Amino acid sequence: MISVQSVCKTYNEGRPSALTALDGIDLEIARNALTVFKGPSGSGKTTLLSIISCMARPTSGRVLIDGRMVSGLPERFLTLERRRTFGFVFQRFNLIRGLSVLENVLLPATPLGGERRADAKRALARLEMLGIAGKAGERVEFLSGGEAQRAAIARALINDPPVLIADEPTANLDTELAHRFLDIVSGLRAEGRTVIMTSHDPRIWAADQVDRVVSMRDGRLEENEA
Numbered sequence: 001m002i003s004v005q006s007v008c009k010t011y012n013e014g015r016p017s018a019l020t021a022l023d024g025i026d027l028e029i030a031r032n033a034l035t036v037f038k039g040p041s042g043s044g045k046t047t048l049l050s051i052i053s054c055m056a057r058p059t060s061g062r063v064l065i066d067g068r069m070v071s072g073l074p075e076r077f078l079t080l081e082r083r084r085t086f087g088f089v090f091q092r093f094n095l096i097r098g099l100s101v102l103e104n105v106l107l108p109a110t111p112l113g114g115e116r117r118a119d120a121k122r123a124l125a126r127l128e129m130l131g132i133a134g135k136a137g138e139r140v141e142f143l144s145g146g147e148a149q150r151a152a153i154a155r156a157l158i159n160d161p162p163v164l165i166a167d168e169p170t171a172n173l174d175t176e177l178a179h180r181f182l183d184i185v186s187g188l189r190a191e192g193r194t195v196i197m198t199s200h201d202p203r204i205w206a207a208d209q210v211d212r213v214v215s216m217r218d219g220r221l222e223e224n225e226a
């Protein structure tokens with residue numbers, strides 16, 4: 001479904017501070033699977049995730065989503081592809097303080113210009129499914145860690161993206177909440193979604209819900225990955 005072909009990424013290219021973060025990555029990511037990237041700090045996990053999810057472009061190489069070449073798209077189309085295909089959960093969840101749970105969940109819906117009432121209905125249905133509809137009107141700074149996690153997941157799904165991207169989503173969670181996160185993403189897979197995440201956490205690599213662990217080192221995939 002997502003095909004990464006000979007992807008290299010050099011930051012600050014042509015300058016003395018140039019740094020090769022990805023050095024020839026070839027990877028096929030299966031649809032409807034939960035894939036986890038692991039590797040030491042600085043090995044390129046976040047960079048690869050950002051290129052796969054159309055947040056950044058490779059310096060060379062190609063990324064195809066369902067056979068569509070996205071890596072060479074002009075900015076406007078790359079942004080559209082990103083909004084249409086991906087939902088994002090960040091390490092600290094990046095919920096906007098001062099706004100309610102519902103307002104946070106609706107944030108990614110706004111640029112797509114959908115009908116506000118229909119968006120709110122979808123948001124509430126998702127919050128219900130995640131068991132936090134009762135907190136819809138609560139300001140996010142008053143949520144527990146587990147509630148914030150579920151609010152972040154609801155926000156990532158508001159535009160019904162086929163692929164969920166999560167960068168270290170369990171880093172600040174205790175074991176129970178880390179497993180709860182995996183249970184939720186397993187449920188998303190059952191809805192037909194693809195989940196791609198990074199994790200430093202051996203509890204995650206070993207979890208039953210994970211279909212594949214991809215190991216990275218120094219901007220490359222470890223042997224026997226492809």
Ligand SMILES: Nc1ncnc2c1ncn2[C@@H]1O[C@H](COP(=O)(O)OP(=O)(O)OP(=O)(O)O)[C@@H](O)[C@H]1O
Nearest residue numbers: 011012019021039040041042043044045046047048
């Ligand atoms: N915007 C940037 N400009 C310059 N260098 C960068 C930039 N982003 C990342 N890097 C460098 O690229 C390399 C890979 O970084 P990346 O964040 O992809 O690694 P990572 O495996 O996700 O690390 P971590 O586990 O610590 O998050 C690192 O050496 C990092 O310092």
